[in-house]
Amino acid sequence: MSGPDLAQARRLADQLLQPDPGPALGTLVATRHGGLGLSHALHGEVCRLVAETSPSRQALLTVHAMVCRAVGRWGSEELRDRRLPDLATGRTVAAFALSEENAGSDVRSLAIECRPTDDGWELTGEKQWITYGLEADVLLVFAGTERGPLAALVDTSAPGVEVRACPRTSGFAEARLASVRFDRCRVPHDQVVGRVGSGLAHVAADALTLGRLSIAFASWGLARAALRAATQRAVGRHQFGGPLHERQLVRGLLADASVAVDAAQELCRRAARSIDEAGEWLQHDVLTAKLAASRAAATAAATAAQLHGAAGLLEGSPVDVMVRDARVYEVIEGNTQLLQDLVAGQVLARHRSGEDL
Ligand SMILES: Cc1cc2nc3c(=O)[nH]c(=O)nc-3n(C[C@H](O)[C@H](O)[C@H](O)COP(=O)(O)OP(=O)(O)OC[C@H]3O[C@@H](n4cnc5c(N)ncnc54)[C@H](O)[C@@H]3O)c2cc1C
Known part of the structure; x- marks a missing residue:
């Protein structure tokens, strides 16, 4: 991601965190309908950045973008012209x-x-x-x-x-x-x-794939925020005469969370590239990104909460909220077990077709 792209993503994320996000909601709507016409990779970065601060707020961008996608892709020309300009600029939520x-x-x-x-x-x-x-x-x-x-x-x-x-x-x-x-x-x-007749097979399925990509990026964002909180605590909290980070088992927790965050980053960006470059979803890439990133969020949030000890159990504390938000990512837009089933089905199909896994 180039510097100017990242700067644009940051500006949009800041706008989305305001009470009235306005045109920042039109990330993927075509420019001819008044939207921003961003790539999926850039939309994903915006999702990631908003979720680092507020997963609840990021959820607005996810569902709004899913509806815009459905209208833009499957709606009649008349419906697109009538509804998309207001959706693109956030006049309609x-x-x-x-x-x-x-x-x-x-x-x-x-x-x-x-x-x-x-x-x-x-x-x-x-x-x-x-x-x-x-x-x-x-x-x-x-x-x-x-x-x-x-x-x-x-x-x-x-x-x-x-x-x-x-x-x-x-x-x-x-x-x-x-x-x-x-x-x-x-x-x-x-x-x-x-x-x-095609409401589920086409409209919902396509919108849910975008939802999965958006939530994958959001999960990566939450995972990053949690890794940051875990590391700060490991450095700042002293017990037994030294900081927590000097304990090998604590370092193991940090390492596992860091690996999960890095894997989520790579898989999210690969999934976004598949749609931006090929023009169509590579289902395997999107499913894998959502599965891995939502688990990364759960792992990193649990690590952050664990290292905060009793403070991590305070209801409404930042790490407590992260643990709760991360659980949502494993339920919405395809729960973890459903996605495991789908990914396993794809692996088995590739095996049966003689592909060298
Ligand atoms: C915070 C939040 C926001 C939401 N926002 C929206 C929204 O905007 N629009 C909307 O339409 N819905 C929304 N939902 C609903 C969400 O999509 C559903 O909760 C989700 O589809 C799971 O359905 P369920 O809760 O009925 O769980 P169930 O379908 O009852 O599943 C319960 C559990 O059973 C297991 N399971 C289910 N299916 C399988 C399977 N095939 N294989 C193996 N295990 C399985 C999983 O462990 C799963 O978590 C939201 C939910 C939450 C919590």
Whole structure:
């Protein structure tokens, strides 16, 4: 990453940490729609930098970028022209509404009802765990129809939409999570994103891949911040007549966290390069980056908390918050076990095809 690119990423990260991030939310939106048109590598650096300070805040960029991606890639030309300029400049804030009570990791279990009407569709049911749902102007909602899954933009001000706060989670505590109830909410045809029937296979799958890349970079950022905190503590805290860092077992903890952070950096950058250079996702690279980086965040945060001893257990202390936020990274955008299953499946397929692993 060049110096000017990094300087731009830092400026955008600072803006994203402000109460009104404005055009910094348009990282990946094409310039012709008023966005910044950044590469995925640069978008990733912004995600990393914001997460070093606030994983909750970074989550806003993740979900907003996922919705922008869905509209930009799968929306009709008319929908793109109508919605993207406001999304690109943050005048409209977007959130991603996929999860339901019985549709978590298994997104094919959507239960929300979506019936055809004369001019579109009518939604009834509930979505939950929507990051920044309390502040969003528009939601990208996924629902089942008689013609297969549908993805559509639904304005939170539309009749039949009720937004409520979710119980506060221990990680991502500031991520403004919401549940949203739809009661015969009308969705006109021109708000549908992509073909009816392809809502999960195309629209959600593609947006989730971007979400995984963004969260991989964010996890790397949290891992870096945690390694920094662990090292400061190892240097600054004296016990048994010397600083903690003189103890071999403490050095082992620092070394393991450092290796995990370095691996996360390389895998995140490789995954971003795959989309920037080849123009299409290399699923293996994105899955591997998310898996490794979220585990790096967990390892480094646990190390930082351990080296802080009792102070690391103080509720709301910086390292306590890191441990809690790192747990979220192992659950969202594909939990760790699901990703392990997918990566193992790819390895086995390569083996069966005779590839020399
Ligand atoms: C802070 C936060 C923010 C969120 N933001 C959003 C959002 O903006 N939009 C949205 O739609 N959703 C959001 N979610 C929901 C999130 O996507 C789901 O929590 C996630 O998909 C997992 O679903 P679940 O919690 O129902 O866990 P479950 O699906 O019940 O899984 C529980 C556990 O079972 C194991 N498991 C599950 N599947 C497999 C498998 N195939 N193989 C092996 N083990 C498995 C894993 O250990 C997993 O952690 C958010 C959640 C949190 C906590």
